[in-house]
Amino acid sequence: MSAVARASPLVRMAAPTASKAIGVSAARSFTGTARAQNKVAVVGAAGGIGQSMSLLLKLSGKIGHLSLFDIVNTPGVAADISHCNSEGKVTGHKGAEEMGTALDGADIVVIPAGVPRKPGMTRDDLFNTNASIVKGIAEQCSKSCPNACFLIISNPVNSTVPIFGDVLKANGVFNPAKLMGVTSLDVVRAKTFVAEHQGLDVSKMKVDVIGGHAGTTIIPLLSKVKGADFTEEDIKALTHRIQFGGDEVVQAKDGAGSATLSMAHAGAYFAGRVLDGLNGVKNVKECTFVECDLTDAPFFASPCTLGKDGVSKIHGFSKLTPFEQALVDDNVPTLINMAKKGSEFVKNN
Numbered sequence: 253m254s255a256v257a258r259a260s261p262l263v264r265m266a267a268p269t270a271s272k273a274i275g276v277s278a279a280r281s282f283t284g285t286a287r288a289q290n291k292v293a294v295v296g297a298a299g300g301i302g303q304s305m306s307l308l309l310k311l312s313g314k315i316g317h318l319s320l321f322d323i324v325n326t327p328g329v330a331a332d333i334s335h336c337n338s339e340g341k342v343t344g345h346k347g348a349e350e351m352g353t354a355l356d357g358a359d360i361v362v363i364p365a366g367v368p369r370k371p372g373m374t375r376d377d378l379f380n381t382n383a384s385i386v387k388g389i390a391e392q393c394s395k396s397c398p399n400a401c402f403l404i405i406s407n408p409v410n411s412t413v414p415i416f417g418d419v420l421k422a423n424g425v426f427n428p429a430k431l432m433g434v435t436s437l438d439v440v441r442a443k444t445f446v447a448e449h450q451g452l453d454v455s456k457m458k459v460d461v462i463g464g465h466a467g468t469t470i471i472p473l474l475s476k477v478k479g480a481d482f483t484e485e486d487i488k489a490l491t492h493r494i495q496f497g498g499d500e501v502v503q504a505k506d507g508a509g510s511a512t513l514s515m516a517h518a519g520a521y522f523a524g525r526v527l528d529g530l531n532g533v534k535n536v537k538e539c540t541f542v543e544c545d546l547t548d549a550p551f552f553a554s555p556c557t558l559g560k561d562g563v564s565k566i567h568g569f570s571k572l573t574p575f576e577q578a579l580v581d582d583n584v585p586t587l588i589n590m591a592k593k594g595s596e597f598v599k600n601n
């Protein structure tokens with residue numbers, strides 16, 4: 253007698269429903285031609301950012317295969333997220349020996365791996381630990397998915413992006429259009445703080461943030477915000493709040509880490525926009541930290557168009573106010589030094 257025939261009436265009634273809910277929808281998800289196809293890998297997926305960002309990526313319905321990698325706990329995170337009833341399969345991979353499989357053939361790799369700040373620390377204080385983590389990930393990406401778009405969240409972004417780029421360069425697989433430092437949390441904060449201050453609709457707010465991702469290297473272009481009416485004092489205060497928004501969270505968390513939930517939102521949003529570009533959506537424009545010659549710094553964030561092969565146009569910035577121009581001039585040397593520190597690290601390790 254088969255297992256189903258032996259089962260109690262209750263189980264026999266329940267079985268067809270379960271197979272409809274799980275078996276049939278899963279089969280349809282991966283046979284239809286209009287379904288999401290891309291593979292997105294998250295490296296550092298079991299961390300504070302990684303878990304919530306992976307959940308948001310799964311819920312986006314834009315991803316065919318969400319591949320979660322961490323050195324710990326990924327099987328549990330993947331099993332948990334895989335039960336969400338949205339498009340796409342989820343796999344979990346743990347430890348160095350599974351990293352190649354996790355990354356193999358990925359279209360996008362989002363990287364929130366590494367330690368976060370505690371009160372009293374700068375992002376640069378994370379360099380010693382996170383530089384080697386990011387370098388190791390870049391080495392594996394060079395082998396397993398050299399053509400992917402790499403979205404770097406790990407801090408200090410102003411150094412980890414150059415590190416990642418130098419490893420790709422050393423391995424002969426660097427494509428500047430596909431290496432992006434994730435600065436979308438700065439844009440998220442700028443939109444929120446400006447909308448609150450001006451009583452404007454945050455869902456329609458647009459603010460460009462250029463420069464880098466640490467303290468005063470974060471340069472919001474508030475003079476260009478449409479519909480806003482700022483005094484000079486407002487601009488100074490809001491600029492400062494956007495530049496040091498990360499510190500607000502670090503202090504409030506009081507030793508338990510830095511921004512994770514807002515970063516998860518910002519990271520999932522940005523990865524979704526990169527996916528849109530890869531899939532041919534037109535006019536996808538977001539700020540991101542890329543290799544460019546806008547200033548003397550090797551990497552600089554500005555609005556970029558995201559297309560079928562990553563960044564298709566770097567828009568840069570025009571007509572800055574004297575206040576904004578002074579911020580650029582004052583911070584380019586810092587960006588040069590932070591990039592140099594990353595490059596020296598790759599050379600010497």
Ligand SMILES: NC(=O)C1=CN([C@@H]2O[C@H](COP(=O)(O)OP(=O)(O)OC[C@H]3O[C@@H](n4cnc5c(N)ncnc54)[C@H](O)[C@@H]3O)[C@@H](O)[C@H]2O)C=CC1
Nearest residue numbers: 296298299300301322323365366367368405406407437515
């Ligand atoms: N770009 C940005 O705007 C932001 C960047 N961050 C940065 O993101 C990073 C992660 O922050 P949290 O998620 O809060 O930290 P977390 O400590 O909660 O998670 C980090 C995860 O990385 C994993 N990890 C460590 N080494 C790894 C490796 N070699 N391969 C794969 N995974 C590895 C850890 O096991 C852990 O699960 C930090 O460096 C933080 O400063 C945080 C907020 C905003």
Ligand SMILES: O=C([O-])CC(=O)C(=O)O
Nearest residue numbers: 369407437498499510511
């Ligand atoms: O402040 C931190 O260390 C984390 C971060 O980059 C941010 O929240 O902007």
